Amino acid sequence: MKFLDQAKVYVRSGNGGAGCMSFRREAFVEFGGPDGGDGGKGGDVWAEAVEGLNTLIDYRYKQHFKGDTGGHGHGRDRSGKGGEDVILQVPVGTQILDEDKDEVLADMTELGQRVLLARGGDGGQGNARFKSATNRAPRKSTPGWPGEERWVWLRLKLIADVGLVGLPNAGKSTFLSVVSKANPKIAAYPFTTLYPNLGVVDLGPGSRFIVADIPGLIEGAHEGAGIGDRFLGHIERCASIIHLIDGTQDDPVEAYHTVRNELAAYGGGITEKREILALNKIDAIPEDEVEEKAKLLEKATGKKVMRLSGVSGDGVKRLCSEAWRIVQQVRAGVAEPDEEGWTP
Numbered sequence: 001m002k003f004l005d006q007a008k009v010y011v012r013s014g015n016g017g018a019g020c021m022s023f024r025r026e027a028f029v030e031f032g033g034p035d036g037g038d039g040g041k042g043g044d045v046w047a048e049a050v051e052g053l054n055t056l057i058d059y060r061y062k063q064h065f066k067g068d069t070g071g072h073g074h075g076r077d078r079s080g081k082g083g084e085d086v087i088l089q090v091p092v093g094t095q096i097l098d099e100d101k102d103e104v105l106a107d108m109t110e111l112g113q114r115v116l117l118a119r120g121g122d123g124g125q126g127n128a129r130f131k132s133a134t135n136r137a138p139r140k141s142t143p144g145w146p147g148e149e150r151w152v153w154l155r156l157k158l159i160a161d162v163g164l165v166g167l168p169n170a171g172k173s174t175f176l177s178v179v180s181k182a183n184p185k186i187a188a189y190p191f192t193t194l195y196p197n198l199g200v201v202d203l204g205p206g207s208r209f210i211v212a213d214i215p216g217l218i219e220g221a222h223e224g225a226g227i228g229d230r231f232l233g234h235i236e237r238c239a240s241i242i243h244l245i246d247g248t249q250d251d252p253v254e255a256y257h258t259v260r261n262e263l264a265a266y267g268g269g270i271t272e273k274r275e276i277l278a279l280n281k282i283d284a285i286p287e288d289e290v291e292e293k294a295k296l297l298e299k300a301t302g303k304k305v306m307r308l309s310g311v312s313g314d315g316v317k318r319l320c321s322e323a324w325r326i327v328q329q330v331r332a333g334v335a336e337p338d339e340e341g342w343t344p
Helices: 172-179 230-235 252-266 287-301 316-331
Strands: 006-012 045-050 064-066 086-091 094-097 104-108 114-118 149-156 162-165 197-204 207-213 240-246 274-280 305-307
Touching: 006 086, 006 114, 045 094, 045 104, 064 086, 086 149, 104 114, 114 149, 162 172, 162 230, 162 316, 172 197, 172 207, 172 240, 172 316, 197 316, 207 316, 240 252, 240 316, 252 287, 274 287, 274 316, 287 305, 305 316
Parallel strands: 006 064, 045 086, 162 207, 162 240, 240 274, 274 305
Antiparallel strands: 006 149, 045 114, 094 104, 094 149, 197 207
């Protein structure tokens, strides 16, 4: 399935049906009178968060959604049928913005959440509505009200507990494939990940969380370099981020600051999230070099550095346990997670 996280769509609700002007005419009935029914209401346009979707690709091929017009009124006091509603099914985590992207109209963060995008027009009134003691044969009816129309943007921000960040070829896709059943593309060249991938980490009964892997960041990503920073929105909702650094490169400190600078330039509160710093690919370098680079990172960042290898599996379970501990604390509403729980 192709991935699409932004789409512009046109929505228009249905017009209301016209009211009817009619008079009762029956054989052997002494008194007649107005009996024109009201028109039906036009169909609404809704957005609904549903299960089983993680892309907006459906809205690449269809961008116009229109509710049905309400049925017209009939004689014998029969009202018109209401127009059918139109429902846009979107993944959980979708934001709905106005045409200029200045205002967030809705944030679909819960399964089953529904938002009205365009209300259908009310039906017109039939002449039976206008009869009175002084006007016993009204010849008046009203047309239905027009529906609403607008352009809106759909922007998906994946719902994940932990986000993976790092330079290209830092081993994020390999790590995701090891800790979950996800099958991201893995190759020995940069930018093998072209769109976000989700994986579910299962540590046991009741210990499950979602990890989002986004394309690697390079210097100048906020200005469009490489793939840019457009996918960083998918980790804005994460409880924490795992920052993987390739242990085989010459200057891991520079790699760390490159990614952090791009996160700061993007904004969105990502740099304020709890960060787990990990030196990856330790199976490919000597042990003394691993310790040297880890200590350099700790000195430059003031944070503990975990050591792991996505290929051999060393340190992976410990890192996942630490990530799960932070997720639990955030879900419980703990403002400042403690620093206990693991040692480098």
